[in-house]
Amino acid sequence: MSGAQKIAVTVTAVVPLNDLVTRFEFRRTGGGLLPTFSGGAHTVVEMRDGDTPRMNPYSLMSDPMDQTSYAISVRRDDVGRGGSLFMHNNVAVGDEMVISNPVNLFSLDLRAKKQLFIAGGIGITPFLAQIKQMERLGGRWELHYTCRSEALGSYVDELTTQHPNEANVYYDDQDQRIDLKALLDGQPIGTHIYVCGPKGMIDWVRNTAAAEGWPREGIHYEEFLAPQSGKPFEVKLAISNKVIQVGEQESLLEAMERSGVDAPYLCRGGACGQCETRVIDYTGNFIHRDHWLDDAEHASGEKIMPCVSRFEGKTLVLDR
Amino acid sequence: MTLQFNDETFRDDYSFHNSDRALKRFPFPFHEDSYMYSVNMEQHQGGPADSIYEKRFDVDEHYVSEMRDRAMVLADDPLRCQSLPHMTLAGWDLLELIMVSKSEDYPDLFELHRDGDQWRWVNKPMGIDDSFTFLDEATLPYGPMEYITRQTQGDFCVLDQRDDNLWMDAGTITTQADWSLDFDLGMNFFEWHAPVPMAHEKGIFVRALKFLLNIQQGAPARRLNWTLTVNPLLDTSPENYHKWGIQKTSMTPETVGAKQHLRVELQTFFRLPRSNALVFPIRCYLCSFQDLTKTPKWARRLHRVIRDLPDELATYKGFIDNRPMMLDYLSQFDDGLPTSLGIWPDLDTEPALQKRLI
Incomplete structure (x- = not known):
């Protein structure tokens, strides 16, 4: 489905x-x-x-x-x-x-007293919609947006013109950096943090906030993984009764779809859990890349997220 | 208007009744001759003509009287309708969903006229014609959720979605099977389901939550749930247990067929687009045992399900004390013949009851 x-x-x-x-x-x-x-x-x-x-x-x-x-x-x-x-x-x-x-896998917590948006590069896009929503509802927000350079600063002009008090922009090539510790320190109680950008930035914000004592529930992030290429492998789909080949450049999910198997999905980026698939049998190693399964589940060999994860080995039989 | 609305009560003299049409479309919840919990979800994308599944929000002959009963419950106890402050946007979502659905699905009963934020809503069965500004609470007589749920059959839980969980942060609950919004308000999915026996061990709630968190816009889902109620009471709340609980002791072998009702909930789940909340409408359908046994397949199956239900469930659903009396009544219809699979009455193919009615 x-x-x-x-x-x-x-x-x-x-x-x-x-x-x-x-x-x-x-x-x-x-x-x-x-x-x-x-x-x-x-x-x-x-x-x-x-x-x-x-x-x-x-x-x-x-x-x-x-x-x-x-x-x-x-x-x-x-x-x-x-x-x-x-x-x-x-x-x-x-x-x-x-x-x-x-x-929506990155929605606003509408209980927040204030929304603090931290964007890196193309990670600005969800915030553009969230800012419009906050403006319509009259909520409090603040944006800190890092770009590589002025030339690559998508939507900077629009943001700084329309929201001069809320939008803060930092250019990497001018050595401008978010002073994150000071930024977090100055927030009112009840502020929620949202971060979208490169993995390094997400980790930096999450780790810094955690170290500063912020509650886990107050930190939201979105990181879509793109499926990565890898060695081709063969999979047997038990319910569909098909043996399919996953090519070097395609994901397991895409290979299933190409073979006419209607597999569930939502985000196609390892985050939402919708495509979780039970492993019936395997001989080999999983290359798990999703954020959905926990370490124990990854180690168990019982589940795989076909949107981003791959397999290397002899046999893989899935309940699909 | 093709639909005739009953003038009936769900309290005092209990003049509630089902027409032949209502009996035929009653959502009998047992797809086989036994019952155990399951997630039993399916897509809520229409269903057979004139079935309760056909429309997004079913409007039936009980509509006007049910809304009158809801108004009485709310007048006595305003805490049956509550919405935490962050849920107002979800309330507007719900108002929009219901107004758009009903005006499209029942154009002879409901009209919605929209010009930007200026909306006009016409509810002909209830004689309502209101103009208001969308997203401006001051232009409605109640908050958006209360306004629209005073005009829509069924209870409504509006669930906030955050931290990979669902939170009971708003609702209008006046036709409930013995649970309280005022008590559950602010609880998460596992907290409010804590009293349900057996299902936790089966891992049902973990799976159900995963499913619900992923309900998408444009892809609502549904399931049936059931319990038993003595007398056609909509309001079987803990708040009023002192009024209705005692009625369970009032049944006799002579009155069980008329007084004992199967209470079926059509539970649906819709993603609310503007708030990303989830609305969980719980629509209650009532049918007396004597009316149910007019359908041969249902007569046979109801006896077998009630007879074989585990004691824990009969206790949780509150009818273990009356079960022997119910079984005496129902067994007179059960001729032991096999039944067809599925919930539908299959009136044309299932044989008439072979036992003589006493």
């Missing part, structure tokens, strides 16, 4: 922002409203790259209250598996695409 009904959309704008990031805007094909969503939600964009189907999650960055159009921003990844390159090189205004209903 791949979940809710998909949404057919038409690309209405392709806006290059800088050398790396391009914004894509969608409206519902044939007219009509899109679902509302909550700030922090993502949509899974389906691409037809020749014979290769691709499905990448992207944060919705448009106003959650605006049902006429959605916007995402895609950072080009020249060494990735090709989804972002396809978006940049092949998607044009007027193209029809299919996207998923919004799914």
